[in-house]
């Protein structure tokens with residue numbers, strides 16, 4: 001774990017000095033490749049509030065989970081990072097759940113930025129229209145075939161608000177189609 005000295009260490013994102021009692025996120029040194037743009041953030045502390053708003057948060061979490069779960073050490077292999085930077089022990093199913101949750105947060109933000117447009121509009125591709133490509137890219141990751149079990153469980157589980165229900169049903173539909181065409 002990153003060595004953190006309150007009153008001396010700095011947040012890798014806002015560069016302010018960390019104070020005793022600040023809520024933090026930190027990892028061990030897990031990125032070996034110095035040319036990786038995220039390299040300097042591995043083994044570095046962040047304020048929780050900075051981490052949550054960081055535009056590379058999702059990529060960082062996925063990279064951490066991907067790398068630690070392939071590590072040689074059984075203790076490291078059991079670990080994973082949650083969508084808000086907590087490091088826990090869990091299964092591959094937990095890791096997939098975190099990825100979906102983290103994507104839903106991004107998609108929700110993009111949806112609000114698009115003035116809560118209907119999902120149908122955000123996913124529609126018109127020739128020469130690159131407007132919603134970010135939304136569609138994250139949606140494509142959300143509906144990877146490996147997320148099928150997640151969406152099946154969620155739609156059958158029910159108890160969601162109508163919008164969450166609609167998104168989940170569409171995600172399941174897309175996911176199923178992609179799993180079947182594999």
Ligand SMILES: [Zn+2]
Nearest residue numbers: 011014047050
């Ligand atoms: Zn900060």
